[in-house]
Structures are given as C-alpha cells and as structure tokens.
Amino acid sequence: MKIRFLRGWFLMLIAAFALAGCGAMSAQNPSGKYTPVNAVAEGDADRLMLKGADVVAYFVDGQYLAGDPKFSSQYEAITFRFTSAEHKALFDKAPTDYLPQFGGYCANGIAYAIPWGGDANTWKIIDGKLYIFGGQGSKDAFELDERKNLALAEKYWQDEIEGSNSFIQRAWRLVVRVPHYKSGDELAKTVAAAKASGR
Numbered sequence: 330m331k332i333r334f335l336r337g338w339f340l341m342l343i344a345a346f347a348l349a350g351c352g353a354m355s356a357q358n359p360s361g362k363y364t365p366v367n368a369v370a371e372g373d374a375d376r377l378m379l380k381g382a383d384v385v386a387y388f389v390d391g392q393y394l395a396g397d398p399k400f401s402s403q404y405e406a407i408t409f410r411f412t413s414a415e416h417k418a419l420f421d422k423a424p425t426d427y428l429p430q431f432g433g434y435c436a437n438g439i440a441y442a443i444p445w446g447g448d449a450n451t452w453k454i455i456d457g458k459l460y461i462f463g464g465q466g467s468k469d470a471f472e473l474d475e476r477k478n479l480a481l482a483e484k485y486w487q488d489e490i491e492g493s494n495s496f497i498q499r500a501w502r503l504v505v506r507v508p509h510y511k512s513g514d515e516l517a518k519t520v521a522a523a524k525a526s527g528r
Contacts, residue, residue, distance in 0.1 A: 354494070354495075354496045355370070355375070355376075356368045356369050356370045356375060356376045356377075357376075357444075357495045357496070358494050358495055358496070359376055359405060359406040359407055360406065361405030361406050361407070362405055363404065363405040363407065363428065363432065364405070364432065364491075364492060365432050365434075365444055365490070365493065365494065365495035365498070366378060366407055366432040366433055366434075367379055367429070367432055367433035367434045367444075367446075367447040367461065368407055368408075368433070372398065374398075374401070374408035375406075375408075376406060376407045376408060377407075377408045377410070378407050378408065378409050378410075378429075378433060379429065379433050379447065379449040379461065380449060381395055381396045381398075381410040382394070382395060382396060382410075382449035382450075383395065383396040383410060383411045383412045383416055384409060384420065384427045384428065384429060384459065385411055385416035385417075385419050385420050385427050386411075386412055386416060387427075387452055387454060387459050388426075388427060388454065388459070389416065389419070393449055393450045393452065394412045395410075395412075396409070396410025396411045396412055396416075397410060397411065397412060398410060400412065400413060400414055400416065400417045401417070402417055402420055402421055402424070404420075404424045404428075409424075427459070428459070429447075429452075429459045429460070429461050430458050430459060430460050430461075430486075431444070431460070431461075431482060431486050431490070432444065432490075432495075433447050433449075433461050434446065434447045434461065434495075435447045435448075435461060435462050435463035435467050436460040436461065436462055436467075436471055436478070436479070436482050437462055437463065437467040437468070437470055437471040437478065437482075437516075438463060438467070439482040439485055439486055439490065440471065440478045440479075440481040440482040440485065441481075441485075441502065441506070441507050441509075441510055441511075442485040442489050442490065442498070442502040442507050443498075443499055443502045443503065444490050444495045444498055444499055445463070445495075445499050446463035446464075446467070447461040447462070447463060448461070448462065448463055448464050449461060451463070451464055451465055451467070451468050453468065453472075455475070455479065466513070466516065466517055466520065467516075469520045469524075470511075470516040470517075470519065470520050473519065473520065473523055481509070485507070489502075
C-alpha cells in the first residue's frame with residue numbers, strides 16, 4: 330500500500346513537469362486502446378509506429394522493411410506504413426494480427442517495467458507474435474531466459490504499463506526499480522558469460 334501511495338505522489342509530481350505539449354509524449358501516448366506505443370511524429374503523421382517499419386513484412390517476408398508513406402493505414406490513431414498495397418490490405422483486414430507486442434517498445438525493457446527504446450531492425454516472432462528489442466544486446470539478454478522474461482514483460486505490461494503514460498511510467502521505474510533490475514553493463518556481462526560457457 331505504501332508503494333502505491335508513493336507512486337501516486339511521484340506520478341503527480343512528474344505530471345506537473347510533463348505538461349501535454351511535448352511532441353514525443355503526445356506521439357507515444359494516443360488515447361485509443363493500443364497505448365503507449367513506440368511512435369514518433371513525422372511529416373503528416375502525428376504517431377508513426379516504429380518510425381515507419383512495415384509490421385506485416387516481419388511475418389510475410391521474415392525481415393525488417395521500411396514502409397512507404399503512400400501505403401499507410403490508421404489503427405487506434407496510430408499511423409502504420411507498408412511496402413506494398415498487398416501488405417496494407419493484410420493489415421487492414423486483421424490489424425491486431427500484426428501489432429508489435431508491448432506497443433513496439435523493447436521487450437527486454439518491458440521485463441523491467443520500462444517502456445523505452447525499440448529498434449525496428451532488432452526483432453523476433455515468438456508464438457506468432459512480434460517482439461521488438463532495443464538492439465542485439467537487449468535481445469541476447471532477453472533470450473537467456475526467454476520464457477521467464479516474456480512472463481515478466483507480460484505481467485508488467487498488464488499490471489503497470491498498458492494504458493499508462495509512457496513518460497511517467499519510464500521515469501517511475503528508472504527511479505523505483507523492479508527487484509530483478511540489471512543495468513545494461515550487468516546484462517552485457519551476463520550475456521558474455523553465457524556465450525563464453527556455450528549457452
């Protein structure tokens with residue numbers, strides 16, 4: 330109960346500093362059901378998902394491809410770009426089949442309750458769902474115990490992050506860290522040790 334009370338005060342304090350005019354904050358926090366998201370404002374798109382990566386290409390082509398603005402769709406006030414009319418049609422028919430999990434943020438970060446980062450070119454499909462990572466180091470760390478990290482990420486997404494403000498959640502969990510938190514250096518050392526031992 331004490332943590333919840335402290336978090337409430339912390340969130341109000343952060344909110345006072347983060348008034349709604351911030352472009353990045355607005356882009357990452359749409360008012361729809363799919364929020365927060367790893368999106369940016371670009372051109373005529375207020376919320377461009379994954380800087381325009383074609384989310385269908387991961388499934389159909391097995392690779393990251395940058396989408397073209399002429400093949401765009403909207404889902405929950407977020408703009409998605411595609412490489413072709415065919416990919417756009419597939420997305421329009423069943424958008425939730427192609428959505429990146431955890432709003433396109435780094436899945437390894439979400440395992441620490443931190444919605445941050447996400448490199449569209451570092452990804453993995455697990456059980457038919459798309460996961461984005463902050464880079465190869467994040468992906469390697471996540472894969473050391475994929476099932477455990479996926480369970481942690483799903484728990485934190487459902488319990489804390491989904492529907493929240495990404496800026497406030499990020500600030501909160503960078504100050505009040507989860508019990509299993511490891512810094513980037515600690516994770517890199519763990520990954521290096523695992524590789525050295527042949528894991």
